Amino acid sequence: MVTVEEIREVALSLPRAYEAIVRDRIKFRVGQIVFVALSRDETTMGFGYPKDERDALIEAEPEKFFPPSKSDARFNWVQVRLDAIDADEMRELVIDAWRMCVPKKVAASIDT
Structure with a gap:
């Protein structure tokens, strides 16, 4: 399972990025x-993703990806189960x- 520390390391290595607790x-x-954004129990991660591609991503791998909460559906956002992905993904x-x-x-400026 991907850990918060691994996510933090990647996110904070990016220019202009910072961490906040909300x-x-x-x-x-x-x-x-x-x-x-991480869930309170740190088992899922929400991330920016184009709305027009969201349904295709979720349908392709429903064991990994799921839609945002109803209140976040208007945003470019998808969620992923951290135990379903590896560090590279x-x-x-x-x-x-x-x-x-x-x-x-x-x-x-960043290579993937």
């Missing part, structure tokens, strides 16, 4: 935009979510 939940942000998801929040020039 209502007992760990969130990673760029400015005020959250690109990754987590890294890709975190970096892609971060890229949605930063200018293209900054996003291009």
